Amino acid sequence: MFKRGSYEAMHKSTKGKKLNIYLNLIIPLIAMVLLLAFALANYNQKNPISSHAILNEKNLQKSSLDAEVGISAIFQPPTETKGYIIELKNEPFLKKSYLGINYKKQLDEEHLAAKQQIENILGKKINVDIKFFGEFQDTFNGITLDISKEECELVKARTNLVKACYPNLKVHTLLDKSISVTGANLAYPNFNLTGKNVVIAVIDTGIDASHESLDDLDDSPETKDPKVIGWKDYVNFKSMPYDDHGHGTHCAGIAAGTGGVPLGTESTQEKPIYRGIAPQAKLVGVKVLDSGGSGTFSDVIAGIEWVIQNKDRYNITLEDIYCL
Helix, strand or coil: CCCCCCHHHHHHCHHHHHHHHHHHHHCCCCHHHHHHHHHHHHHHHHCCCCCCCCCCHHHHHHHHHHHHHHHHHHCCCCCCEEEEEEEECCCCHHHCHHHCHHHHHHHHHHHHHHHHHHHHHHCCCECCCECEEEEECCCCCEEEECCCHHHHHHHHHHCCCEEEEEEEECCCCCHHHHHHHHCHHHHHHHHCCCCCCCEEEEEECECCCCCCCCCCCCCCCCCCCCCEEEEEECCCCCCCCCECCCHHHHHHHHHHCCCCCCCCCCCCCCCCCCCCCCCCCEEEEEECCCCCCCCCHHHHHHHHHHHHHCHHHHCCCHHHEEEC
16 A cells, blocks of 8 residues: 655655656546547457448448538537637747746736727727726736627737737537537447446546436446445545545546436437446546645555556556546
């Protein structure tokens, strides 16, 4: 087991060297994407098309057509806007922070001059006739105003202070769109890839195993098939899964939530609007972040160590670890 404070022993040992390799490989990975790739690779190895025509030419043509239709519908650019973002000519402060307060003053002056010129060009007053949404200088140098595309382009054409105009597109937290965006909706019917026999470790704030999308595999009260099959708590050391923050449950739902509706009932009135990428996958929760969403490197390392040490027990592969 991992012991807090035992960094020297860990790094001197062979296990410590392996851990460094694991950390470099695992943390940047997004488990939900790797899950599909891993499952598809296993399926192709076990079911070669040449020997068993499970995916015959008609099925492949249908899959290709569905994919084309799905992709064209998915990746239509969003059109709902809330004004325009005007990027100014000077670099943002963080790119020239070595110039210190003098450059900050230069940006302030640029913003003031830009707003005055915009008012003169459009014949409108900001915060009176034009709604002012905000201005930025540190990571992005610009102003956001409730103006039209034509107005923004007019300002750009008539002043040398404006670099570019961008629509201030609205964004939403919509899990109901993630399935089609990743193509998982094509994997279910055409390749029978649902995450079955795959276990995902979620190293985060915990998992609410009583949530309707995470309490079992088939959403049937008549069966006893828990989705969360393993648990380790490095924060409060509780023996049963819980999540006193919510982020871990959110991530677990994206990866493997059932949507609260049994798989195969899409044609009924109950539709799985918020189903995860791999609804038949099982979960192992490792809590390394507290109720405020905070933790330490040592707790995260401990969580990864625990998963690696218990990977055979829960049938977890390195591709199926989702960290924070």
